[in-house]
Amino acid sequence: MQQILGLANRLQDLARATPDRIYASTASGPVTFGALATAADAMAQRLHDLGIKRGDRVVVMMANSLASLSLIHGLMRGGFVWVPVNPALVGAPLQHVLRTTQPSLILCDAGVENAFENLAEVASIQIEIISDRGLPAKAEEPCADDFAGPDDLATIMFTSGTTGPAKGVMVTHMMLELAAEAVSLCADVVPGDNLFMWEPFYHIGGAQVLLLPLVRDVSLTISDRFSASRFWQQVAEAGCTHIHHLGGIIQILLKQPDSSWERNHKVRVAWGGGCAPEAWLPFEKRFGIQIRECYGMTECSSLTSWNAEGVVGSVGRAMPWFDITLKDETGRTLGPGEGRGEIVVRTSLPGAITQGYYANPQATAKALQDDGFHTGDLGSWDENGMLFFHGRMTDSVRCKGENVSAFEVESVANRHPDVAEAAMVGVPGEIGEHDIQLFIQPREGTRPDPADIWSWMADQLAPYQRPRYIALVPEFPRTPSQRIQKHLLPQRPDMRWEANIPSHKPKIREGASK
Numbered sequence: 001m002q003q004i005l006g007l008a009n010r011l012q013d014l015a016r017a018t019p020d021r022i023y024a025s026t027a028s029g030p031v032t033f034g035a036l037a038t039a040a041d042a043m044a045q046r047l048h049d050l051g052i053k054r055g056d057r058v059v060v061m062m063a064n065s066l067a068s069l070s071l072i073h074g075l076m077r078g079g080f081v082w083v084p085v086n087p088a089l090v091g092a093p094l095q096h097v098l099r100t101t102q103p104s105l106i107l108c109d110a111g112v113e114n115a116f117e118n119l120a121e122v123a124s125i126q127i128e129i130i131s132d133r134g135l136p137a138k139a140e141e142p143c144a145d146d147f148a149g150p151d152d153l154a155t156i157m158f159t160s161g162t163t164g165p166a167k168g169v170m171v172t173h174m175m176l177e178l179a180a181e182a183v184s185l186c187a188d189v190v191p192g193d194n195l196f197m198w199e200p201f202y203h204i205g206g207a208q209v210l211l212l213p214l215v216r217d218v219s220l221t222i223s224d225r226f227s228a229s230r231f232w233q234q235v236a237e238a239g240c241t242h243i244h245h246l247g248g249i250i251q252i253l254l255k256q257p258d259s260s261w262e263r264n265h266k267v268r269v270a271w272g273g274g275c276a277p278e279a280w281l282p283f284e285k286r287f288g289i290q291i292r293e294c295y296g297m298t299e300c301s302s303l304t305s306w307n308a309e310g311v312v313g314s315v316g317r318a319m320p321w322f323d324i325t326l327k328d329e330t331g332r333t334l335g336p337g338e339g340r341g342e343i344v345v346r347t348s349l350p351g352a353i354t355q356g357y358y359a360n361p362q363a364t365a366k367a368l369q370d371d372g373f374h375t376g377d378l379g380s381w382d383e384n385g386m387l388f389f390h391g392r393m394t395d396s397v398r399c400k401g402e403n404v405s406a407f408e409v410e411s412v413a414n415r416h417p418d419v420a421e422a423a424m425v426g427v428p429g430e431i432g433e434h435d436i437q438l439f440i441q442p443r444e445g446t447r448p449d450p451a452d453i454w455s456w457m458a459d460q461l462a463p464y465q466r467p468r469y470i471a472l473v474p475e476f477p478r479t480p481s482q483r484i485q486k487h488l489l490p491q492r493p494d495m496r497w498e499a500n501i502p503s504h505k506p507k508i509r510e511g512a513s514k
Helices: 010-017 033-049 066-078 091-101 112-116 173-187 204-215 231-238 249-255 277-287 361-367 406-413 450-458
Strands: 022-026 029-032 057-061 081-084 105-108 126-129 153-159 167-172 194-197 219-222 242-246 269-273 290-295 322-327 341-347 372-381 387-392 396-399 402-405 419-428 434-442 469-472
Touching: 010 033, 010 066, 010 204, 022 033, 029 033, 033 066, 057 066, 057 091, 066 081, 066 204, 091 167, 091 406, 105 112, 112 126, 153 173, 153 204, 167 173, 173 204, 173 269, 173 290, 194 204, 194 231, 204 219, 204 242, 219 231, 242 249, 249 277, 277 290, 322 372, 361 372, 396 419, 396 434, 402 406, 406 419, 406 434, 406 450, 450 469
Parallel strands: 022 219, 057 081, 057 105, 081 153, 105 126, 194 219, 194 242, 242 269, 269 290, 434 469
Antiparallel strands: 022 029, 153 167, 322 341, 341 372, 372 387, 396 402, 419 434
């Protein structure tokens, strides 16, 4: 691994050395390092002209585009703190992001500004609509000569809350660089590789891929959406060598009809997380591609472990700069064959683990303890020291490519006048992730219509947060401390109302931006 030097100047250094080298191929044509560096400087200057200072937070609610690509690099160039937000986010979760970060500026695509109507938090915040989908024109001069270093804050990325609101992970320039380095290890990249990218820029999964050409001699093929039916044709025609899988992607591709393109490609590695063990070998056999599974989280520079040994179902071994232990509820360290325990991560490289959650000292203290970073995830070891991931210890559901917080969905439902209390659970989906089922205890004397409740909630939730099923219950089973015992809630399909939405349309669905 090369020395961690920071990313603020890396793009410009490469542009000066190899201005015509291709950074990425897009639907609008190839983007060279020279053109992207020029555009990043222009974006940094534009923000500087708006009065944004180094260290100021900038909320960005944009889909993948050339403008958002240059903006991300411009934010790093100018030392501004990027706060990426899903453009579909609305209501209380969006308010929470704005209250927490108190940004100086909001940048968004046209149409997204409607989400800010009636939000008091935006009264004193500049909002700029970015309508130009091309690369900005050249700036006369860079806006500053005091650039951000490796330990400076680069971004605040919000991860879905489980027992509370979403938490803003503080990610430094060094952590982003390590995330890109980790991808290169997990995906086994070599000079000249071409990685197919459909991920949203506003997720760590997309951000780390965007930075990979800055640390390795590779290029990207950036698609504006995931299309299962055209997937293999796209990667074949682009000459891609790598694809990224998340959630149900592996299963979605396996469900597609046979195609002449599915073997007529140069892809040799599918890297990522969430491959169901039963789909692993059928995928490799059908498409002729090696699966390299990984595990990680934003708080630990994205990737914590990777599986280079082909052990089906395993997330492998720790990255060179991490050490992983498993601990039971008493704090005892677990070894092979000793069951499941919480995954705790330590590092030999100061700065590889987040300094904490922005403006949330309580959550920071809970996660960052003397023995390492407590992930809240369950894992186990096999006899050879390979790690297996068994899901979250806390209350969230993986749905449509997102970790959906039960707290956030329940807090919306609980505001409905006919709802006494609500409880969200995940029920098995068709392709390996989950659909959301919401249980509702009606207020005494009311007989709410689930369809009316769903419509009322839909205006306050992003599409991936909306329940597929709603069931009414007279009362909830509870612990002695009055907590709802979700595992005892009835799962009978005949007892629930179903929304008229596709059961397996993740946010990477065909025809939608990721």
